[in-house]
Amino acid sequence: MKKFQFKFQNFLYIPLAFIALTSCSSDDDGAEPDPVVEPLVLDCSIITEAMVLEDRGSGIDYIWPCAVKVRAPLTIEPGVTIAFEQGGGLIIDDYDTRTGALIANGTEDKPIVFTGTSQTPGAWNRIYMDSGDLNNILNHTIIEYAGGTDGSLPALTNVNGSKVEIKNTIIRNNKGNGVFVSTYANIDGWESNTVIGNQGYPMQIAARKIKFLDGTASLYADNGMNQIYVNSESIYNRGFIEDEVNGPLHTWLNPGVPFFIEENIFVRQDRENERPGHLKITEGCNIVFAENYGIQVYHDNTVLEVLGSVENPVNFSGQYGQGSWKGINIIQSISNLNKIENAVIADAGQSTWDWFNQPGGLSLGGQTTHAVNLTLNSVHITNSGGCGIVERKMASNASLVYNDLTFANNAGGDICEEL
Numbered sequence: 045m046k047k048f049q050f051k052f053q054n055f056l057y058i059p060l061a062f063i064a065l066t067s068c069s070s071d072d073d074g075a076e077p078d079p080v081v082e083p084l085v086l087d088c089s090i091i092t093e094a095m096v097l098e099d100r101g102s103g104i105d106y107i108w109p110c111a112v113k114v115r116a117p118l119t120i121e122p123g124v125t126i127a128f129e130q131g132g133g134l135i136i137d138d139y140d141t142r143t144g145a146l147i148a149n150g151t152e153d154k155p156i157v158f159t160g161t162s163q164t165p166g167a168w169n170r171i172y173m174d175s176g177d178l179n180n181i182l183n184h185t186i187i188e189y190a191g192g193t194d195g196s197l198p199a200l201t202n203v204n205g206s207k208v209e210i211k212n213t214i215i216r217n218n219k220g221n222g223v224f225v226s227t228y229a230n231i232d233g234w235e236s237n238t239v240i241g242n243q244g245y246p247m248q249i250a251a252r253k254i255k256f257l258d259g260t261a262s263l264y265a266d267n268g269m270n271q272i273y274v275n276s277e278s279i280y281n282r283g284f285i286e287d288e289v290n291g292p293l294h295t296w297l298n299p300g301v302p303f304f305i306e307e308n309i310f311v312r313q314d315r316e317n318e319r320p321g322h323l324k325i326t327e328g329c330n331i332v333f334a335e336n337y338g339i340q341v342y343h344d345n346t347v348l349e350v351l352g353s354v355e356n357p358v359n360f361s362g363q364y365g366q367g368s369w370k371g372i373n374i375i376q377s378i379s380n381l382n383k384i385e386n387a388v389i390a391d392a393g394q395s396t397w398d399w400f401n402q403p404g405g406l407s408l409g410g411q412t413t414h415a416v417n418l419t420l421n422s423v424h425i426t427n428s429g430g431c432g433i434v435e436r437k438m439a440s441n442a443s444l445v446y447n448d449l450t451f452a453n454n455a456g457g458d459i460c461e462e463l
Contacts, residue, residue, distance in 0.1 A: 128168030175207075345379050414438070
C-alpha cells in the first residue's frame, strides 16, 4: 500500500517517464518502487464526459479541493489515492439524462484510497451515491477521515434509487457514521467489508435493506456506537418488510454487534403486488428497540420466523430495562411458518398495541376476530411492563403451540386473554 506523502508547496506534475529514468539503478535486484509524484490538483468542473484516473505513482495521486458532481462514468484504477480538501467529496448522479457512475475496482495489493488532505476525522465530506448505474462498484477501497466538520455526513451515503456493489472495502476513522443506506438504495453485493473506528454508528440502514448484509463476514468494531442503527428516516418512523430486490424474504444475519432499531417494523403484504412479506431473524441476533417501537405482523400469509439456537439465542430487549419498548404484535397470519424458538423477549410491554387493553411482550390478535398460527419453542419472556403474552379475540381456527415457554419478572400475568 502507498505511504501518503503530502507536498502542497508545489503541485507541479512530473512526467512518469522522467521519474522512472532518474530513479533506476543498475544494481536493482527486485521490482522497482513506484515513483514519488507530486499530487495533481483536479478542477471542480462538473464531470460530463467519461473520466479515468490512473495510478501516477507513490503517495497522493490527486487532490480534489471541492465536492465534485459526477454526471458521467468516473473510473478509478487500482492503486490510486485521492485526497479531498475540507468540504470536498464525490456526488455520483445519474438523474434523467445524466450517466454518473463510480467504478473503483481496486485489488488487494493496490487498493483505491479516498482520504483527506489532513489525517483528521471530518477532513472532507463524503461519497454520495445517487446513481443506479449497474457498473457502480467499490471493491478493495479505503474510505477514511470523511464526515464533514460536524460529523453529520456518513462517509458513504447511498440514497434514492442508487445501486452499488460494495466489497472488500474499509471504512474507517470518519467523524460521523460510516455508511448510510436509505429505503430505496440497493447494496446487493455487500461483502467482506470492514467498518471500524468511526465516531458515530458503523452504519445507519433502512429496515428493508438489512437483508443485504452478510452477517459476520463483515466486521463492525471500535466505532463510537457499536450497534447497527436501523432507521429508514420515514416521516412516520416505519420500516416495511415486503417485496424487495430478490423477493419478499428478508433474512437478518447476526452481524456481530446489536441492531438498534428506532422505528416500527411492519411485516406486511407488498403495497404494490400484495406478495406477503417474510422476516427471518437468525441465531445470535441481538435486537435492541428504542422506546415505543416494536414489530407488527399483519395480513394473511405474512411470515415471522425467529430462529435462535440453544447456543446462540435471538435476544430482543429495550434500551432502558423493564417496559422500555412496545413488543411484538401479530395481528393475523395463518402461515404455518410462523415460529419463535430459542429466543428471549425482554423489557417489552411499554404500551399497548391498537385495540389492546393490556401491554405485553407478545401481543396476538387485533380489533376483530383473527386467526394467528404461531409456534413458540424454548422462549423466555421477561421484564415486561405488562403481561408476558396477551391473546385477543382469537378465531376458532387459530393455532397457538407453546413448548417450553417460561416467564419471569413481568408486571402482569404470564398469559392474559382479552375477549
